[in-house]
Amino acid sequence: MRGYAGKFLEIDLSTKKVNEVTFNEDLLLEYVGGRGLAAKILWDRLGEKWESVDPFGPENILLILTGPMTGFFPGGRLCVSGKSPQSNGMIGSTLAGEFGIELKCAGYDGLIVTGKSPKPCYISIIDDSVTINDASHLWGMEGKETVKVLTKETSEMVRKKYPRYGLLKEPAILYIGPAGEKKARVAVVMTKWSHAAGYGGYGGVMGSKNLKAIAAKGMGPLPDVENHERMKELLVKACKECFKAELWRRWGTGGGGYSFAATSSSEPVRNWQEEWHDQKGYAVDKFEQRTWIKPYWGDFGCPTTCLKLATTKTGPFKGAITDNPDYELQAFLGPNLGIFVPEENVYLASLIDDLGLCGIQGGSVLGFTAELYQRGIITKEDLAGLDLKWGNTMAFAELARKIAAREGIGDILAEGTYRASLKLGKIKHTDLSPYVVHEKGVSIGAHGIRSGKDFSSNIGYACSVQAGDHTSMAGLPADSSGEITDVLHDSGVYCSFNTFSVGEDLIFEFFEAVTGWKTTREQWYKRKGLRILQIQRAMLLLGGRDAKWKPEKDDENPPRFYEPLPTGPYTGKTTDRNAFEDSKQEYYEAVGWNKKGVPKPEVLRRLGLQNVENKLRASKIIS
Amino acid sequence: MVSKTRIWITRDYLKCSGCRRCEIACSLYHENKIWPEASRVRVFMSVPGAEVPHLCVQCDDYPCVGSCPVKALSVSEKTGAVLVDEAICTGCGTCVNACPGKIPHLHPVRKRILICDLCDGKPECVKVCEEGKWNALGKVKRSGSGASMKAYARTPDEITRELAVNLYGEKGEELV
Numbered sequence: 001m002r003g004y005a006g007k008f009l010e011i012d013l014s015t016k017k018v019n020e021v022t023f024n025e026d027l028l029l030e031y032v033g034g035r036g037l038a039a040k041i042l043w044d045r046l047g048e049k050w051e052s053v054d055p056f057g058p059e060n061i062l063l064i065l066t067g068p069m070t071g072f073f074p075g076g077r078l079c080v081s082g083k084s085p086q087s088n089g090m091i092g093s094t095l096a097g098e099f100g101i102e103l104k105c106a107g108y109d110g111l112i113v114t115g116k117s118p119k120p121c122y123i124s125i126i127d128d129s130v131t132i133n134d135a136s137h138l139w140g141m142e143g144k145e146t147v148k149v150l151t152k153e154t155s156e157m158v159r160k161k162y163p164r165y166g167l168l169k170e171p172a173i174l175y176i177g178p179a180g181e182k183k184a185r186v187a188v189v190m191t192k193w194s195h196a197a198g199y200g201g202y203g204g205v206m207g208s209k210n211l212k213a214i215a216a217k218g219m220g221p222l223p224d225v226e227n228h229e230r231m232k233e234l235l236v237k238a239c240k241e242c243f244k245a246e247l248w249r250r251w252g253t254g255g256g257g258y259s260f261a262a263t264s265s266s267e268p269v270r271n272w273q274e275e276w277h278d279q280k281g282y283a284v285d286k287f288e289q290r291t292w293i294k295p296y297w298g299d300f301g302c303p304t305t306c307l308k309l310a311t312t313k314t315g316p317f318k319g320a321i322t323d324n325p326d327y328e329l330q331a332f333l334g335p336n337l338g339i340f341v342p343e344e345n346v347y348l349a350s351l352i353d354d355l356g357l358c359g360i361q362g363g364s365v366l367g368f369t370a371e372l373y374q375r376g377i378i379t380k381e382d383l384a385g386l387d388l389k390w391g392n393t394m395a396f397a398e399l400a401r402k403i404a405a406r407e408g409i410g411d412i413l414a415e416g417t418y419r420a421s422l423k424l425g426k427i428k429h430t431d432l433s434p435y436v437v438h439e440k441g442v443s444i445g446a447h448g449i450r451s452g453k454d455f456s457s458n459i460g461y462a463c464s465v466q467a468g469d470h471t472s473m474a475g476l477p478a479d480s481s482g483e484i485t486d487v488l489h490d491s492g493v494y495c496s497f498n499t500f501s502v503g504e505d506l507i508f509e510f511f512e513a514v515t516g517w518k519t520t521r522e523q524w525y526k527r528k529g530l531r532i533l534q535i536q537r538a539m540l541l542l543g544g545r546d547a548k549w550k551p552e553k554d555d556e557n558p559p560r561f562y563e564p565l566p567t568g569p570y571t572g573k574t575t576d577r578n579a580f581e582d583s584k585q586e587y588y589e590a591v592g593w594n595k596k597g598v599p600k601p602e603v604l605r606r607l608g609l610q611n612v613e614n615k616l617r618a619s620k621i622i623s
Numbered sequence: 624m625v626s627k628t629r630i631w632i633t634r635d636y637l638k639c640s641g642c643r644r645c646e647i648a649c650s651l652y653h654e655n656k657i658w659p660e661a662s663r664v665r666v667f668m669s670v671p672g673a674e675v676p677h678l679c680v681q682c683d684d685y686p687c688v689g690s691c692p693v694k695a696l697s698v699s700e701k702t703g704a705v706l707v708d709e710a711i712c713t714g715c716g717t718c719v720n721a722c723p724g725k726i727p728h729l730h731p732v733r734k735r736i737l738i739c740d741l742c743d744g745k746p747e748c749v750k751v752c753e754e755g756k757w758n759a760l761g762k763v764k765r766s767g768s769g770a771s772m773k774a775y776a777r778t779p780d781e782i783t784r785e786l787a788v789n790l791y792g793e794k795g796e797e798l799v
Contacts, residue, residue: 091686098668100651101659148798165729169659170669218660221657296755297641301647305757311790318792397706
């Protein structure tokens, strides 16, 4: 097998047993790696009892997977997965950084983490030395402190293992913050201070296993590829294409906090009550001039380096460090909270990173709470004295700390916007659903659909197998701009941002040069990618104990997306229900689901997914 | 008199994006593989954002060359680079200790010392860095005295400490 290290590590935290496992070539040929392989592993091991698997129970499996393209295609990433405590389905949640590269250089394509450690622990992988170490001294630690302490500690392990090699580069570290330890559903898996596998809530899954961090260091090369010379040529070609996107490189998504509101009216403003603003003080030049200290920041092999390092050095928000913030965090921890000051946004983003909260899910629940405060549904007393009015950055910071600590009302809000709305609704005897912008338990990314001017389509979230995930949206035509394309990138495990410049033909060629497997568009969209989509769909529909989704009811946009936009050039525009229904049916048909949104038995059989069919029948989803 | 073809690689750490394409280019050129720990330039990043591309600075007095007990190291007349004769090198590590920046390191498999050879005057790392307009690494002619080059021969930890403060101010001191 080319492009793969060839083996995976299975680590049972309950028994502290570490085993090497392999997958045969036929399986990898179909499921590739990352998200695709995660779907396969989870289905094989948990599919039969999917509904009863508690995402925070020891029975859940935490997957940390690379793909064959990781390290080769420009901009390597890492895919984190398992049963999601947000959607109760499976989300392939990816993040950038050095971890996947170190893991492959150590000889492993991925990690399968099972069970639960009796005490806080961290895993260190230094080539073939895999140990489970005590992490009691790290428990409770915030992100930047965790990186500092663990970098020192694991670098020392590397020195001990290789005392005679001179100085060696520090290991890569994957970790959770306090929010993950407290099993917040809005907690993330992080690396390098500000990189997060956000969607899914896998920080809480790591926390439920008492796993604070994983460090990896490899001395070897990346695996051999099938056609080395061809891969090198394609690498040069792909990078050249990425270099051409000069403004994309210069601003990254950091211009979005202004432009997605001012030009496309699709940014969450005050919990999506509006999607437009014209706050020029929030435009990219202000971030650039006032907070950016590094114009290009990135990770292994990235020609684009769309991140920018931002900091605040003076004033009440001094000492914050984060990247950009990227558009999602600019939006959710900015206009979504009525905040339009770059330094305050950088401060909140840095804090959210340190706490290990998701900028999107965390920002969403903060905005939701502020709207309830605006409406008088919750009071200062409920918030232990916090005056949560729009734009009060310090109050939002304090509430974020409460969420990460599950303290006071923070305990409810740590459940995420959807679940918190049910709990608070009961307490307040009020239907809070009009104020919740979620899709199947996952707060929706910062790309609204009402104006129709953003890339997000009317079915983007409603029909996605990853629900509110804006990086994995359903779309038409399904065989070129739909979710199956995202499945490709997340299974090869590289950055989809670099695919904007690099055409899909080159990507398939790159796959072939690395793996030796010729995959055509037809094969991907009609078979392999589609099959992965069906498994994810099945898991989403099976759901879990605390939330189950029925497509006829839940393949739907949140109520707010049917309210007319109240401000801006697209005032009055909203989502057309009839057009939505039409697109939904067209999409169902295109991906092999019946009119009710359930995968058709004959499609499942054609894809060799009889066991999925059987399970959906047994669970009465296929009748 | 230093030969006119001698070059030097400038390093502007504040501009380093941490993309490690220099490591990819170096290891592809020398090892025909993507092999970060076998790269002659390695980007240390113990404090995120404070990335340090670490590679030989060609000190005027070449303490590594003088320290080698088996005379495996020599200086290229053409470029000024330190050349390693892998057939002679025993991987004893004496040169690592002689280097003020602890820059040489052992090849993970061959266990012979790795030192930047300036790619015979056309450094691959500089090419890929300039190509992306990062310009953290640059190529200049090395003329006149090179006495201050040695000042760059420092450990990643030393450089990181200063860089973190430069980038993050007082907060930087806490992060190192």
